[in-house]
Amino acid sequence: MEKSVEFQNSAGEKQLSKEDQELVLSLPRVKNWDYPFLYQYQGFWCASEFFHGILSFQRHFQAKDTDILLATFPKSGTTWLKSLTYTIANRSRYTLENSPLLTTASHDLVPFTDLEIYGKNKFSTLEHLLTPRILATHLPYASLPHSIINSNCRIVYLCRNPLDQFVSYWHFISKLQQAADPVSIDEAFEMFCQGVQLFGPIWDHVLGYWKASLEKSNKVLFLKYEDLKEDIIYYIKKLADFIGCPFTNEEDAQGVIQEISKFCSFDNMKNLQVNQTGKLAWVENKLFFRKGKVGDWTNHLTPSMSKRLDNLMEEKFGESGLRFDDLYTITKDQKKN
Numbered sequence: 026m027e028k029s030v031e032f033q034n035s036a037g038e039k040q041l042s043k044e045d046q047e048l049v050l051s052l053p054r055v056k057n058w059d060y061p062f063l064y065q066y067q068g069f070w071c072a073s074e075f076f077h078g079i080l081s082f083q084r085h086f087q088a089k090d091t092d093i094l095l096a097t098f099p100k101s102g103t104t105w106l107k108s109l110t111y112t113i114a115n116r117s118r119y120t121l122e123n124s125p126l127l128t129t130a131s132h133d134l135v136p137f138t139d140l141e142i143y144g145k146n147k148f149s150t151l152e153h154l155l156t157p158r159i160l161a162t163h164l165p166y167a168s169l170p171h172s173i174i175n176s177n178c179r180i181v182y183l184c185r186n187p188l189d190q191f192v193s194y195w196h197f198i199s200k201l202q203q204a205a206d207p208v209s210i211d212e213a214f215e216m217f218c219q220g221v222q223l224f225g226p227i228w229d230h231v232l233g234y235w236k237a238s239l240e241k242s243n244k245v246l247f248l249k250y251e252d253l254k255e256d257i258i259y260y261i262k263k264l265a266d267f268i269g270c271p272f273t274n275e276e277d278a279q280g281v282i283q284e285i286s287k288f289c290s291f292d293n294m295k296n297l298q299v300n301q302t303g304k305l306a307w308v309e310n311k312l313f314f315r316k317g318k319v320g321d322w323t324n325h326l327t328p329s330m331s332k333r334l335d336n337l338m339e340e341k342f343g344e345s346g347l348r349f350d351d352l353y354t355i356t357k358d359q360k361k362n
């Protein structure tokens with residue numbers, strides 16, 4: 026397989042230059058259950074098909090001060106964050122009744138800048154995005170293009186309890202692969218605990234943005250999926266303030282924030298026709314809507330698996346000030362029992 030790796034972009038075109046192919050082939054790699062191989066590039070694991078987009082994004086992207094970058098580890102609530110940010114930022118352009126989200130998936134309205142725009146050479150998309158441009162990435166903070174770090178553009182990071190993130194990812198990839206014999210959750214979990222997952226290790230990803238948010242709180246807003254589930258009204262206001270589109274007292278009194286929370290809710294988004302039957306280029310939209318719950322890991326992971334991950338998270342996050350007691354409320358309750 027060494028020299029027969031096909032360096033296609035996600036549109037299936039072979040695009041990596043000879044030099045970049047050599048770069049990728051020089052990287053450490055592992056066989057994994059989600060992609061045939063993952064390559065370790067700048068400390069994170071990446072599939073061969075994403076290199077064209079990522080390298081091109083890193084080398085050429087020019088951020089504007091007005092840009093908003095949504096950054097997530099896969100399956101941490103990206104789809105939800107995209108809908109919320111798009112709706113908040115464009116509420117003077119579109120009412121909820123004529124929102125483009127009613128007919129277009131949030132992944133199409135807020136495309137992944139690296140994988141989708143640079144990965145498929147769709148540069149005209151960048152020119153056609155509304156202002157503020159809302160961009161998205163799964164890249165770790167340390168691997169973002171320099172112009173994002175050096176400009177005044179803002180970054181919103183959403184993380185999720187790694188136990189639920191893992192379960193969500195395992196379901197997603199298993200459905201995507203449609204394999205007769207999908208990989209067992211135990212096998213996938215073993216690799217996850219070793220830090221091997223697309224864009225992982227998850228703890229490095231989370232810590233990179235966590236530290237950046239502490240150092241530059243005006244630039245990086247750090248959010249947790251579980252917190253949004255707990256008090257979405259508070260976090261919609263916080264998000265709106267952070268991206269420079271605060272709600273007026275009048276909007277607040279009129280219930281605009283509540284309406285946005287309902288509009289972007291899991292049930293409402295999941296049941297839209299576009300998300301029931303529509304497709305992105307590579308996947309059906311409905312795969313991005315499974316349960317949308319906190320704590321589904323209890324239905325899939327054994328107590329010994331959750332304990333192992335708990336210990337691992339304590340080891341990785343212990344010193345950082347990022348409190349995982351908040352995230353692991355269910356684990357804590359279980360421990361009490």
Ligand code: PAP
Nearest residue numbers: 099100101102103104105193290291314315316317
């Ligand atoms: P991505 O990173 O590949 O784009 P992402 O949207 O982060 O995927 O992950 C999908 C998860 O978000 C699913 O979680 P689950 O598997 O645990 O159910 C999905 O259900 C959940 N999700 C999607 N939309 C919403 C929403 N509006 N509110 C809450 N959760 C949502």
